[in-house]
Amino acid sequence: MTGKVRVELGPRSYFIHIGHGLMSRLGELVREAIPDLTRLLVVADAGAATWGEAALRALREAGLAAEVTTVPGGERCKTLAVAAAVWEACLDARLDRRSAIVAVGGGAAGDLAGFVAATYQRGIAFVQVPTTLLAMVDASVGGKVAINLPRAKNMVGAFHQPRLVVADLSTLSTLPDREYRSGLAEVVKHGMIRDRGLFQLLETEAQAVLDRDPEVMAGVVERNCRIKGAVVSADEREGGFRTVLNLGHTVGHAVEALAGRLERDGGPGDDGLLHGECVAIGLVAAARLSARSGVLAQPDLPERLETLLRRFGLPVRLPPGVDPAAVEAAMAYDKKATGGQLRWVLPVRIGQVQVTPYVLPEDVRAVLEELRS
Ligand SMILES: NC(=O)c1ccc[n+]([C@@H]2O[C@H](COP(=O)([O-])OP(=O)(O)OC[C@H]3O[C@@H](n4cnc5c(N)ncnc54)[C@H](O)[C@@H]3O)[C@@H](O)[C@H]2O)c1
Ligand SMILES: [Zn+2]
Numbered sequence: 332m333t334g335k336v337r338v339e340l341g342p343r344s345y346f347i348h349i350g351h352g353l354m355s356r357l358g359e360l361v362r363e364a365i366p367d368l369t370r371l372l373v374v375a376d377a378g379a380a381t382w383g384e385a386a387l388r389a390l391r392e393a394g395l396a397a398e399v400t401t402v403p404g405g406e407r408c409k410t411l412a413v414a415a416a417v418w419e420a421c422l423d424a425r426l427d428r429r430s431a432i433v434a435v436g437g438g439a440a441g442d443l444a445g446f447v448a449a450t451y452q453r454g455i456a457f458v459q460v461p462t463t464l465l466a467m468v469d470a471s472v473g474g475k476v477a478i479n480l481p482r483a484k485n486m487v488g489a490f491h492q493p494r495l496v497v498a499d500l501s502t503l504s505t506l507p508d509r510e511y512r513s514g515l516a517e518v519v520k521h522g523m524i525r526d527r528g529l530f531q532l533l534e535t536e537a538q539a540v541l542d543r544d545p546e547v548m549a550g551v552v553e554r555n556c557r558i559k560g561a562v563v564s565a566d567e568r569e570g571g572f573r574t575v576l577n578l579g580h581t582v583g584h585a586v587e588a589l590a591g592r593l594e595r596d597g598g599p600g601d602d603g604l605l606h607g608e609c610v611a612i613g614l615v616a617a618a619r620l621s622a623r624s625g626v627l628a629q630p631d632l633p634e635r636l637e638t639l640l641r642r643f644g645l646p647v648r649l650p651p652g653v654d655p656a657a658v659e660a661a662m663a664y665d666k667k668a669t670g671g672q673l674r675w676v677l678p679v680r681i682g683q684v685q686v687t688p689y690v691l692p693e694d695v696r697a698v699l700e701e702l703r704s
Pocket of ligand 1: 404439
């Protein structure tokens with residue numbers, strides 16, 4: 332089963348292709364999406380090196396002039412030093428204004444490669460080949476690209492839409508279980524925001540989803556790309572509506588700042604929480620806060636949400652040692668850093684959310700207290 336989702340953005344519109352074994356068709360799909368192409372550079376995530384090689388092979392077999400450069404897997408690649416190395420690799424590969432960069436890997440490698448594509452020669456074409464569930468349903472769609480500063484994530488970046496996204500579900504076969512489950516948190520989030528049917532499907536097909544059933548997951552990823560694509564079409568540069576995608580991220584980001592993997596050194600063996608795990612906790616917080624604030628119109632939502640997240644092996648309480656007061660302080664810091672008011676995204680019912688700044692601090696405190704483990 333293969334699916335195709337179009338992200339409508341006028342002259343910057345593009346297709347997301349979703350299916351098993353799509354990598355072998357990468358050359359053809361790239362040619363179709365970028366007809367006047369000269370050369371390509373594959374930016375391969377070291378953690379997904381076999382898929383980077385498969386992409387390179389497919390491009391060359393289609394008669395395209397392609398080179399490859401490898402970047403460290405995960406957050407460690409989103410640095411100025413790695414960006415500089417990839418800019419140099421672009422020069423070595425003799426990329427010009429009609430060339431393209433192909434990112435093969437997780438969301439981090441995609442953000443870095445996209446940032447390089449947005450800046451090299453003031454912007455060249457860019458193709459996303461996501462190899463994690465999170466990158467397929469979230470990071471590869473929407474054109475936000477960035478690197479980190481030592482003290483702040485995603486601080487330097489651009490809006491640079493890909494010309495094509497190819498989500499080959501076969502690449503998920505090598506993804507560690509914990510990374511896969513972490514991606515499921517964003518999938519649950521999308522259902523909560525805009526797709527009651529998706530949420531129900533996750534509830535009834537939970538085992539098939541956990542087993543990475545090819546048919547079920549092709550449908551799930553496609554529905555997610557439709558949701559993210561539609562939100563991005565409506566508000567490409569996050570002027571307003573795109574904020575709904577932040578459901579679960581207000582508390583989620585604060586937990587990530589305190590207990591996330593990236594705050595340590597990102598090396599193997601780190602026991603910090605993954606992004607999706609922090610989002611799962613944030614989703615639970617948003618649901619409870621919605622109930623306390625009188626926004627919630629579906630009383631069984633918080634419990635159904637928690638049951639589903641638990642089923643997916645995701646955390647639904649603050650990690651031990653993370654104090655509710657510290658989470659509050661981290662949220663206040665986030666607010667200051669982004670120069671504004673916190674805009675809470677609260678679920679109204681499954682499939683519908685409301686954005687509001689009007690949330691009482693005592694309600695936030697009470698919810699965080701409830702989530703203390
Ligand atoms: N641009 C956006 O709109 C957006 C949205 C959400 C997240 N993000 C970014 O995405 C990043 C998180 O992405 P992620 O969850 O994909 O994590 P990740 O990119 O950090 O990858 C996780 C790990 O999996 C490895 N990996 C990748 N594909 C694999 C495969 N098929 N098999 C085995 N290992 C594989 C990577 O090497 C890495 O070690 C963050 O940097 C976040 O800021 C961006
Ligand atoms: Zn997220």
